[in-house]
Amino acid sequence: MTAPEKSKIDAKPDGAAGAPPGAPHAGSAPAGAPAGKPPEGAPKPPAVSVTGDKLKGSDIKIGGKYIGWSTNEDVRKRGGSGGLVTSVLAGALEKGLVSNVVVLKKSNQFEAVPVLTSDVKDVYESAGSMHMLISNPTKYLRHFENDARIGIAVKPCDMRGIREQSKRNMINLDKVFTIGLNCGGTIPPYKIRRVVEEVYKLNPDDVCAEEIEKGQLIMETKDGVHHSQSIDEMELEDNGRRENCRYCIVKIATNADLACGNWGVLGDLAGKGTFVEVMTEKGAEFLKNAIDNGYAEVKAASDPASEARGKVNGIMLKMSAKTKEKVFAPLDGDKLEAFKAELKNCIHCGACKTVCPPCACGPEAKCTSFNNLADSYDISLYHMIRFLHLMDSCVGCGQCSDVCPSDIPLARLYRKFANPIQDELKYVTGMDDRTPPFFEIKLEEVQ
Ligand SMILES: Cc1cc2nc3c(=O)[nH]c(=O)nc-3n(C[C@H](O)[C@H](O)[C@H](O)COP(=O)(O)OP(=O)(O)OC[C@H]3O[C@@H](n4cnc5c(N)ncnc54)[C@H](O)[C@@H]3O)c2cc1C
Ligand code: SF4
Ligand code: SF4
Numbered sequence: 218m219t220a221p222e223k224s225k226i227d228a229k230p231d232g233a234a235g236a237p238p239g240a241p242h243a244g245s246a247p248a249g250a251p252a253g254k255p256p257e258g259a260p261k262p263p264a265v266s267v268t269g270d271k272l273k274g275s276d277i278k279i280g281g282k283y284i285g286w287s288t289n290e291d292v293r294k295r296g297g298s299g300g301l302v303t304s305v306l307a308g309a310l311e312k313g314l315v316s317n318v319v320v321l322k323k324s325n326q327f328e329a330v331p332v333l334t335s336d337v338k339d340v341y342e343s344a345g346s347m348h349m350l351i352s353n354p355t356k357y358l359r360h361f362e363n364d365a366r367i368g369i370a371v372k373p374c375d376m377r378g379i380r381e382q383s384k385r386n387m388i389n390l391d392k393v394f395t396i397g398l399n400c401g402g403t404i405p406p407y408k409i410r411r412v413v414e415e416v417y418k419l420n421p422d423d424v425c426a427e428e429i430e431k432g433q434l435i436m437e438t439k440d441g442v443h444h445s446q447s448i449d450e451m452e453l454e455d456n457g458r459r460e461n462c463r464y465c466i467v468k469i470a471t472n473a474d475l476a477c478g479n480w481g482v483l484g485d486l487a488g489k490g491t492f493v494e495v496m497t498e499k500g501a502e503f504l505k506n507a508i509d510n511g512y513a514e515v516k517a518a519s520d521p522a523s524e525a526r527g528k529v530n531g532i533m534l535k536m537s538a539k540t541k542e543k544v545f546a547p548l549d550g551d552k553l554e555a556f557k558a559e560l561k562n563c564i565h566c567g568a569c570k571t572v573c574p575p576c577a578c579g580p581e582a583k584c585t586s587f588n589n590l591a592d593s594y595d596i597s598l599y600h601m602i603r604f605l606h607l608m609d610s611c612v613g614c615g616q617c618s619d620v621c622p623s624d625i626p627l628a629r630l631y632r633k634f635a636n637p638i639q640d641e642l643k644y645v646t647g648m649d650d651r652t653p654p655f656f657e658i659k660l661e662e663v664q
């Protein structure tokens with residue numbers, strides 16, 4: 218297997234995917250100058266990401282924020298931002314904290330598949346971020362042997378799916394070690410190939426890397442030339458991120474054991490280090506293991522680094538809220554007719570149920586009995602049951618829309634049911650550890 222090329226299509230602070238060109242960039246965050254105003258006209262000290270010396274494992278604390286990188290030069294170079302995640306996974310596997318890890322195996326610049334491996338070579342080779350859509354591997358965690366301990370890197374929506382499954386006793390979270398990756402959004406591979414051909418006027422097979430800078434999506438071709446297009450303009454033509462990514466409300470995976478990303482990595486370390494927040498005891502244990510066994514180095518994140526990360530996240534969430542308002546504007550006219558119209562091309566293949574992470578009923582589910590034309594009158598009961606069933610568990614991952622062969626905007630339809638109850642209860646699926654609302658419903662006998 219050849220090493221994947223370095224790819225950086227993240228929503229970077231200075232040009233977040235879909236972010237307004239004016240979005241702040243990490244380097245412009247307030248510098249960590251000590252108290253006292255600098256003299257008028259004095260040059261600002263450069264913003265730095267880290268403070269102090271390299272840390273030992275015993276310095277790592279839950280809630281701590283650090284900037285880290287791989288000690289392996291090659292991984293550091295090929296990693297999405299310094300290779301910390303690869304090194305933490307490799308260390309966990311080699312030192313026996315997990316028996317297997319899920320990593321990506323790249324097929325080409327735009328496609329990858331998740332693979333389960335116990336071979337550390339696969340882990341090292343997977344370094345780098347795949348920003349195109351890949352199938353969500355998390356539903357399959359539930360099929361692993363009970364005693365298998367698995368390490369996995371996940372986007373926030375993947376992690377939300379894992380947590381919803383855990384609430385429904387389908388995954389034992391104690392056996393899973395999760396590294397969350399910040400996420401600005403993903404683009405389906407078929408779409409990016411078309412965009413590269415039609416908008417960039419390039420052969421997709423000539424592209425060897427992607428990057429986002431100052432609101433531009435940059436394609437680098439094998440001859441070393443960079444080709445740029447404005448992300449905002451592309452999204453106006455529906456040539457950018459998936460719709461659900463544009464209204465996604467969790468961009469930093471603080472629901473994982475470690476929350477990693479490049480937001481907040483400033484100055485010299487930009488692109489060469491990962492901002493990592495330790496969320497759980499398990500996260501601390503895995504990071505300590507990587508440090509003490511020489512896989513990774515970390516320093517404490519500076520206050521400006523944390524502020525820059527929070528600021529970009531805030532901007533991204535505001536943009537999501539705006540898109541959500543637009544996409545979920547109240548329907549005009551007859552709502553049932555509107556849903557019937559959207560679903561009229563359903564071929565009852567069941568793929569939307571198969572991929573849905575929080576869908577918990579299995580093959581004997583009630584809805585599947587109604588998933589055929591004979592049981593459908595204008596609108597299938599299969600859909601009606603699922604819309605109601607997913608109201609308190611849909612994590613907005615968009616996979617139902619991705620797999621639908623009839624191009625039905627399913628995530629939008631599911632969210633139309635889920636948003637009102639989740640918003641009303643301030644219940645963010647996969648982030649909120651409260652009992653799912655439907656588990657709380659009590660039937661009372663009517664006198
Ligand atoms: C789709 C996507 C969007 C991102 N957007 C942002 C952003 O807007 N802002 C930000 O701060 N950071 C973002 N990141 C995170 C950032 O790109 C780096 O992944 C992160 O900083 C860790 O870098 P690293 O060098 O330590 O990781 P690496 O050492 O390169 O390790 C990455 C690990 O993640 C796995 N992986 C790669 N792509 C995926 C994927 N799509 N799904 C699941 N696993 C994957 C690889 O197999 C590898 O194990 C994004 C990442 C992805 C995948
Ligand atoms: S739904 Fe959110 S977390 Fe998932 S890929 Fe889209 S932006 Fe990333
Ligand atoms: S209904 Fe669709 S968007 Fe919601 S969790 Fe299931 S697959 Fe994801």
Ligand code: SF4
Nearest residue numbers: 563564566567569621
């Ligand atoms: S994936 Fe699409 S076509 Fe298949 S059952 Fe679901 S809505 Fe119908």
